[in-house]
Amino acid sequence: MSARLIIDLEALAANYALFVAAAGVANCAAVVKADAYGLGAEPISRRLWAEGCRSFFVATAEEGRVLRGVLPRAKIFVLDGVNEETAGVMRDAGLVPVLNDAVEMACWQSVGPGLPAAVHVDTGMERRGFDSSLDPAECRGLSLALLLTHLARADEPGHPFTTLQIxxxxxxxxxxxxxxxxxxxxxxxxxCPEAVGDLVRPGIGLYGGNPFSGAPNPLRPVVTLEAQVLQVRSVAAGRPVGYGGTHQTDAVTRLATLGIGYADGLLRSLSNRGCVAWHGARLPMVGRVSMDLTVVDAGLHPLTAGDWVEVFGAALPIDELAERAGTISYELLTRLGPRVARVYRG
Structure with missing residues (x-):
């Protein structure tokens, strides 16, 4: 193991409690799709259940089927809806499809009368969902468990488009x-306290990602990605580093090679742009991120083989690294591969 993701379950519970408080009288669900954003749906969902969460959202029928084996009494919503291939699985597992169009509605109605379903109405995202002209008569024969929409710009507090969607x-x-x-x-x-409705659906915020653009993060960090130093070497000035020689040393330099690369989910776009944290210092990534390895400039810091550096976490926030990579924290988390060991604490 040369890369590990440390997951603080106490911080997860604290973040869930923050959302519960913000929801007021509304119930607070949890979005655990994509293997709980890469953290591991089973341990994450078990802890959230222990904290009082009773409703969960996944993306696919298969995610829902697996989660049903973990939480037999939970209400599990499937955001991808339903089709002929998944209808039987969803019925047998007691899953609730989020219906997005008339075809899905007809499919679910054909499976059996009175089965619970959620209906998604598009109020401005322009991805999936029924038009806002949806007539209740179209839902005849369904047991409606939830009517939902999705806010497109909730990360920009006070944006008028959110008001329009509401x-x-x-x-x-x-x-x-x-x-x-x-x-x-x-x-x-x-x-948006005026829009909490009956059920809120936090996702990235549960896992410590900043749900806002350009505003401080009110959530506790949950995840710390660490990589182990495999080798430290001193190289002369004028030496190219990595594939393509995209970085060249301008003086005698101590380079540390880390056991993490794009096969583990570290984005290649961080080449010559990213950094890692070690004992309060920032060490820049130099050269290209390769499949299994990444090189950082250790400077004068006494870094040695076997040490662990922080790729993101409390010292180097995930949203900062995401900005350096030209992406968002969602992608950094969901890209992490199976070679990265998940370590649960708390």
Whole structure:
């Protein structure tokens, strides 16, 4: 093992408690799709269940089927909806599809009368979901467990488009009296108290990612990605480093080779742009990130083989590294591969 992801379950529980408090009288679900954003759906979901979470959102029927084996009494919503191939699995596992169009609705209605379903209404994301003109008559024969939409700009507190989406959804939900409603993701839950509805759906915020653009992160860091130093060497000035020689030393330099690369999920876009943290110091990545290895400039720091450096965590926030990579924290987490050992604490 030369790369490990340390997951603080106490911090996870604290973040969930923050969302519960922000939700007020609404219930607080958890989005655990994509293997709980790469952290491991089973241990994450078990801990959230222990903290009182009873509703979970996954992306696919297979994710839902696996989670059902972990949490036999949970309400599990499947965001991808349903089709002829997955309908039987979802029925047998007691999953609740989030229906996105008339084809999915007809498919689920054909499986059996009165099965619970959620209905997704598009209020401005322009990806999936029913049009806001949806008529309750179209849902005849379904047991509606939830009516939901998704906020496109909740990461920008106070954005007028969020207000517009809330108004559009209120108009739709008024036609479905008595059906529970859900609008808010992580950012919406923390900044839109008028829109918490009956169920909120935090995702990235549970795992310590900043749900806001350009604002301080109110969540506790949950994950720390570490890589082990495999070798430290001193090289002369003028030496090219890595494939393509994209970095050249300008003086005698101590280089440390880390046991992590793009096969582990460390993005290649961090080549010559990223850094790692070690005992309060920032060590820049030099040369290209390769499949299994990454090189950093150790400077005068007494780094030696066997030491561990932080790729992201409390000392180097994941959102900062994501910005350096030209992406978001969601991608950094979900790209982490199986070679990265998951270590659970708390």
């Amino acid at each position: 108004e559009r959804f209120k108009a739709v939900s008024a036609r479905f009296p008595g059906v529970p409603i859900s609008l808010c993701n992580s950012g919406g839950t923390l900044t």
